Structures are given as structure tokens and as C-alpha cells.
Amino acid sequence: xxxxxxxxxxVEKKLKDEAKLIKKxxxxxxxxxxxxxxxxxKELEHAEKIAEEKHERFETAVREHxxxxxxxxxxxxxxxxxxxxxRG
Numbered sequence: 709x710x711x712x713x714x715x716x717x718x719v720e721k722k723l724k725d726e727a728k729l730i731k732k733x734x735x736x737x738x739x740x741x742x743x744x745x746x747x748x749x750k751e752l753e754h755a756e757k758i759a760e761e762k763h764e765r766f767e768t769a770v771r772e773h774x775x776x777x778x779x780x781x782x783x784x785x786x787x788x789x790x791x792x793x794x795r796g
Contacts, residue, residue, distance in 0.1 A: 770777050
């Protein structure tokens, strides 16, 4: 009978150890996920900042030289139209 009790205790101890390892691994995975989420948020904020700066520069350039942008768009449209007509 003592051997059965000892075996049951060993099994219980192994299960507790496995549960601890699983909890520890889950905690490590959660921390890693949190770290990656924070990094992604930081990169997104940086990308938004860059996009906003580019948009502001574009608006400033258009405001300062509106005719140049209209002419550039017209010439670009003619160029793209010529390329597309030669393909077809």
C-alpha cells in the first residue's frame, strides 16, 4: 500500500511540476507578446509621424507653387497616356 501512495505522490508531484512549467512558459509568451505589441505600436506611431510630415511638406509645396503642380500633373498624364497607348 505504501508503494501505491508513493507512486500517487510522485504522479501528483510531476503534474504540479508540469503545471508550473506551463504557467512559466505562458507567462514568458505573454511578456513576449506584450513586448512585440509595444514595438508595433511604436513603429506605427513613427510611421504616422513620418506620413504627417510628408503630407505637411506636400501641402506647403503645393501652396507655394500651385502652377508647377498643375503643369506636372498634366505632363505626367500625357506621359502615362502615351505609354499606355503604345502597350495596347
